[in-house]
Amino acid sequence: MKQQIEDFPAFKVNGFIALSIILALAIFGSWQVWATIQGLIEVLGRSFNKVEDFADLTEMGAWLGATLIVVVIPSLSGLFTVEPNQARVLVFLGSYVGTVKEAGFWWTNPLTNKRQVSLRVRNFNSKILKVNDAQGSPIEIAAVVVWQVVESAKSTFAVDDYEQFVAIQSETSIRALAIRYPYDAPDEQSIPSLRAVPDEIALFLQKELQARLEVAGVEVLEARLSHLAYAPEIAQMMLRRQQAKAMIDARRQIVESAVGMVDEALKRISEQQIIDLDDERKAAMINNLLVVLTSEQNIQPVINTGSLYT
Numbered sequence: 063m064k065q066q067i068e069d070f071p072a073f074k075v076n077g078f079i080a081l082s083i084i085l086a087l088a089i090f091g092s093w094q095v096w097a098t099i100q101g102l103i104e105v106l107g108r109s110f111n112k113v114e115d116f117a118d119l120t121e122m123g124a125w126l127g128a129t130l131i132v133v134v135i136p137s138l139s140g141l142f143t144v145e146p147n148q149a150r151v152l153v154f155l156g157s158y159v160g161t162v163k164e165a166g167f168w169w170t171n172p173l174t175n176k177r178q179v180s181l182r183v184r185n186f187n188s189k190i191l192k193v194n195d196a197q198g199s200p201i202e203i204a205a206v207v208v209w210q211v212v213e214s215a216k217s218t219f220a221v222d223d224y225e226q227f228v229a230i231q232s233e234t235s236i237r238a239l240a241i242r243y244p245y246d247a248p249d250e251q252s253i254p255s256l257r258a259v260p261d262e263i264a265l266f267l268q269k270e271l272q273a274r275l276e277v278a279g280v281e282v283l284e285a286r287l288s289h290l291a292y293a294p295e296i297a298q299m300m301l302r303r304q305q306a307k308a309m310i311d312a313r314r315q316i317v318e319s320a321v322g323m324v325d326e327a328l329k330r331i332s333e334q335q336i337i338d339l340d341d342e343r344k345a346a347m348i349n350n351l352l353v354v355l356t357s358e359q360n361i362q363p364v365i366n367t368g369s370l371y372t
Contacts, residue, residue, distance in 0.1 A: 072160025080169030140172035149214040151177040179214040193240040200293035208284040216279030231274040
């Protein structure tokens, strides 16, 4: 089973304190080297009878020089800075030894490799993908994903390139979303669609992405569709279908409202006893009212002035 690497704090020392100690050692070492050189010059100015003094000075200078090179100079590479919302992943001889997330100036083991990882919030805008929805209709879809690294060790060691990993997995999740839902559904109450329930779609996309990006130590803050349309080859046909559906729905609402108005008018005439209508006249009145209320054009009234035979 693959071992999961978890973040933990790394060993670190305040950089200003470490720099002060390194400078103090450098100054002390330089002073000792200078003193040794001065003593060496003094010995060389005399006769070479005191070989022991010359050997002692040379040995002391060699040790101080080695100390300066081995201790002071490499220690400078242990200094590093961490900016806000950034982290440093420390690796020592191939082993993960911790992460530094606190912003500031720090010093650690100079032999460690310090890899910088950004913890800032980032956006990924996917390109427009052409896929088939749940009903097999070709559609164009794209999304914007807001994400950030929360576990720097996983993002460094679990995947090769976590930014590329986020991009590929985001496009895979968008395709899975399009296959799961239809672009539009006739009954929005029973079958959710990409167009009708944007909040549900965004939540599903976020959960799908989080499950895929968990291995890379990435948290998905938000994921929403940024583009949704039918493919160009069926866009006109689908637009006509939507227009027809909208017209039918409008007609249905008009007829239902007209029937309600006619029923209310007949009830008020009967309750207030304005006129006594038989079934034939009621049918004629209902017909005329429905024609007036449902017609798209202005109705020209016809006035009955009476019969020629009365």
